[in-house]
Amino acid sequence: MTATDPIHGEGKGPDRIFRDALAEGRFLIQRSRSSGRCYFFPRLVEPGTGATDLEWIEASGEGTVYATTVVRNRPEKGGDHNVCMVDLKEGCRMMSTVVDIAPADVKIGMAVRARIDTLNGEPAVVFVPAGQ
Incomplete structure (x- = not known):
């Protein structure tokens, strides 16, 4: 899967990107490129660091x-x-x-x-x- 810009996301916020993916039958979570940690709920920055390098990945479920x-x-x-x-x-x-x-x-x-x-x-x- 191609990473989506977590801040700009084709003009959509993180919650909209998440909900649009659900409507397509995909369960996405975010992962920090720098720390490798994953996050849910959808957000703009990594908690604790403020890093903006979050990417969307398909959750295993x-x-x-x-x-x-x-x-x-x-x-x-x-x-x-x-x-x-x-x-x-x-x-x-x-x-x-x-x-x-x-x-x-x-x-x-x-x-x-x-x-x-x-x-x-x-x-x-x-x-x-x-x-x-």
């Missing part, structure tokens, strides 16, 4: 649940759902949800893989158990 909770809702409001923090293989962490299993069955340390779904009418990264 592999991860591990770092933290999880069940949000309780009435059935007419969509029922319970999971909110979790996932450590991506590339080294960054992101907030998402694990789907296709009961919210209470999501466990810390569980291997997961990313999938792009539509949530509230927008493409979003969700996770499923790695074995599915």
